[in-house]
């Protein structure tokens with residue numbers, strides 16, 4: 001915490017016992033009650049636009065949306081009751097996904113249908129009462145929080161008829177976001193590192209914060225009241241990330257090249273795809289990397305409309321097999337064990353991604369060395385990281401022998417870049433709505449070659 005002292009009410013117990021970490025300390029479980037915090041609808045009475053923006057964002061749904069609910073109640077919670085090493089995640093998940101439930105000691109919270117205040121997720125008063133962190137580089141909800149009538153905010157000249165405001169450097173810093181966006185598993189693996197990726201990259205050095213890309217500023221008023229000043233830079237609470245196709249669209253530039261534009265069936269065609277992360281302040285994918293995939297599908301479509309899949313040329317790095325789609329590969333065995341499914345061999349590792357496509361991902365491995373989507377049960381994830389860093393370019397090559405059954409005439413080579421939040425195999429198995437594991441188009445590029 002910068003430039004303030006003595007006012008931390010909620011310094012916590014050792015979190016080694018409570019949650020998924022060895023070191024972080026911060027807000028204490030059960031140190032408050034729900035009624036110490038106001039509901040977002042109350043704030044929305046005056047901060048209308050901000051309320052609507054927040055309400056649509058994933059942070060308003062961090063406890064209620066289907067995959068979060070399913071992963072906590074069907075996987076993490078039962079696992080925490082079976083395996084001592086991960087016992088802390090019973091409360092630990094909630095520390096970030098429903099801070100009010102955690103702070104009120106409502107652990108485990110009731111399910112979403114019960115309609116308790118756990119459903120409010122990361123609400124207005126969570127962020128606007130956070131005063132700092134116990135860590136210089138925060139993680140695992142290591143925030144300190146002071147509920148009450150004073151809002152921590154970005155300005156010192158704001159006047160509200162119903163609450164105090166206090167300028168807080170911390171509110172305007174990427175460290176606020178880091179308190180929940182970086183996570184260490186009970187095994188010590190960094191399983192979320194969006195802040196650390198940002199910090200090590202070019203944007204931190206240039207002073208571009210998380211807020212600058214996820215809460216853009218625009219002229220207007222922060223509240224509908226008369227006392228609200230017209231300002232040039234009101235912070236919008238959009239928080240769009242990978243759940244919004246508009247944020248993903250074009251997030252990675254894609255270009256496609258070939259040396260030969262006129263070939264015969266049986267000839268070798270070399271293709272080169274260039275992918276550039278010019279828009280995200282961290283790796284793509286980031287965040288829940290245990291289950292996120294970005295992948296490049298390459299195909300040729302001949303003049304008769306026949307489609308040929310074009311596999312990527314392997315580069316030969318260690319662990320590369322996890323980055324090339326293989327419909328025969330199985331993974332996620334721990335899921336079945338936790339749910340006690342008989343004769344469970346695992347699920348398709350890559351879901352619907354076509355064989356031979358390059359996958360930009362960072363696989364996580366459980367203590368038995370099997371690939372997992374259970375980030376709390378992750379022992380190791382340092383070895384293989386084939387994601388695209390901030391302002392990094394990756395080049396993928398293809399050496400394709402034009403099939404003898406390709407029709408003469410123009411052949412379209414089509415490169416399509418997709419993103420998915422959860423492998424489709426996992427989404428289907430868990431009965432999630434299809435939107436939770438859909439393939440979202442990030443970019444595409446085409447070129448035409450002539451088949452003689």
Ligand code: HEC
Pocket residue numbers: 038039042043044045046047124125128151152153154155156157158159160161162163165166167168221222223225227228229231
């Ligand atoms: C009765 C109307 C009203 C209600 C209810 C209200 N606010 Fe405000 N709030 C205002 C006004 C007016 C301002 C000043 C805006 C300005 O001048 O830019 C303000 C300013 C703020 C600021 C900016 C502080 C800063 O440093 O810039 C924050 C943060 C804030 N409110 C959060 C909240 C939260 C969270 C709630 C719900 C607990 C809430 N407000 C409820 C009217 C209200």
Ligand code: HEC
Pocket residue numbers: 040043044047050051052054055059122123124125126127128153154155171172173176211212215222223233234235237
């Ligand atoms: C995830 C954390 C987070 C949540 C949740 C959140 N805010 Fe904010 N809010 C911020 C940050 C960070 C800023 C300052 C942005 C900046 O520095 O560019 C801010 C700024 C504000 C401001 C001042 C805007 C300005 O530019 O003067 C108001 C008012 C406000 N928030 C109200 C709310 C209300 C009302 C809600 C709930 C509907 C809410 N906030 C939810 C983090 C949050």
Ligand code: HEC
Pocket residue numbers: 058059061062063065068095096097099122126127176177178179180181210211214215239240241242243244
């Ligand atoms: C109290 C914990 C907490 C804090 C503080 C916090 N976040 Fe989050 N954030 C979450 C959780 C939990 C999710 C996951 C929601 C989900 O997918 O269910 C999330 C999701 C997101 C997403 C993903 C949205 C999407 O479409 O996929 C973005 C972007 C984001 N937060 C930005 C921010 C920024 C920027 C800040 C700092 C100003 C911040 N968050 C501070 C807990 C937090």
Ligand code: HEC
Pocket residue numbers: 174177178181194195196198203208209210211212213214240241242247248251279280281282283284285286287288292
């Ligand atoms: C230069 C702009 C920029 C900055 C700075 C930035 N982001 Fe992002 N962020 C993006 C873009 C673009 C995306 C969409 C691509 C994606 O989902 O990976 C994104 C996506 C995300 C996601 C979803 C990731 C996923 O793959 O599920 C989260 C969470 C997030 N950002 C949080 C943060 C946090 C926290 C910070 C600060 C530590 C931050 N961002 C800084 C531009 C930015």
Ligand code: HEC
Pocket residue numbers: 020067068071072076089092093094095096097139140141179180181182183184241242286287288289376421422
């Ligand atoms: C340190 C804070 C933190 C902890 C602890 C935490 N999460 Fe999260 N969780 C997040 C953030 C932040 C995101 C959003 C990242 C992104 O957008 O990629 C997220 C994303 C998720 C998602 C993906 C949502 C989606 O729509 O794809 C699920 C599911 C989830 N968390 C479940 C859990 C479970 C279960 C636990 C406990 C084992 C847990 N989380 C512990 C912060 C946390």
